[in-house]
């Protein structure tokens with residue numbers, strides 16, 4: 001059954017850090033995130049503000065060194081983010097980092113609220129063969145679920161997960177109003193990146209906010225083109241494919257209800273014929 005949309009909170013500011021991740025350099029990447037957040041928060045005083053980081057932003061795809069680089073339960077980076085979130089009163093869909101737990105290494109997304117509480121973690125379930133991820137990491141065994149920031153139902157998927165529409169549809173049916181995609185998506189498949197994001201937003205009639213990285217590592221160029229897409233499928237802001245930059249906008253949560261009135265996909269569904 002489709003949940004009703006949030007009534008109380010109508011808008012939220014978002015800022016997406018389309019970052020050039022320095023592979024294998026977690027200290028430097030943390031420092032760069034701190035500098036960016038400080039600069040952003042000098043300019044953007046309005047709250048609520050949610051910031052978004054890309055996939056594996058502490059280590060990049062330096063997979064062969066993850067034995068050393070991955071953090072035990074993500075403790076150090078989580079503490080760093082909690083401190084930053086509290087200091088600036090910002091919510092963080094803090095991309096993902098490599099974590100060690102139960103003898104394996106996982107690609108773990110983190111969500112921290114403006115009080116510094118770790119509200120949600122998710123271990124990427126679809127590891128990407130094209131980047132050799134399954135050779136170095138374990139896939140999560142728990143499907144992505146909803147979390148809430150200021151009463152808004154949201155969800156986060158990690159990069160390759162975008163190719164599996166059943167995940168996004170299930171989250172939409174559970175009431176997601178915003179889907180975040182945190183990514184290190186290669187330029188070689190940039191056309192898929194853009195088309196799939198728009199498709200997920202259009203078919204599920206929710207906001208889609210993505211954060212991809214730029215730059216290159218080990219011969220792979222990353223595609224940037226981070227986006228904020230509204231529930232009609234309109235691209236509100238779009239990053240370049242090459243430059244480190246940040247994207248900022250205000251999202252209006254009342255828009256999804258309008259779109260669902262105009263094209264009532266969810267009430268037209270035939271779950272008696274398919275799931």
Ligand SMILES: NC(=O)CCC(=O)C(=O)O
Nearest residue numbers: 128159160184185186189
């Ligand atoms: N980091 C990723 O999951 C990349 C996904 C990818 O390259 C693709 O789906 O294509």
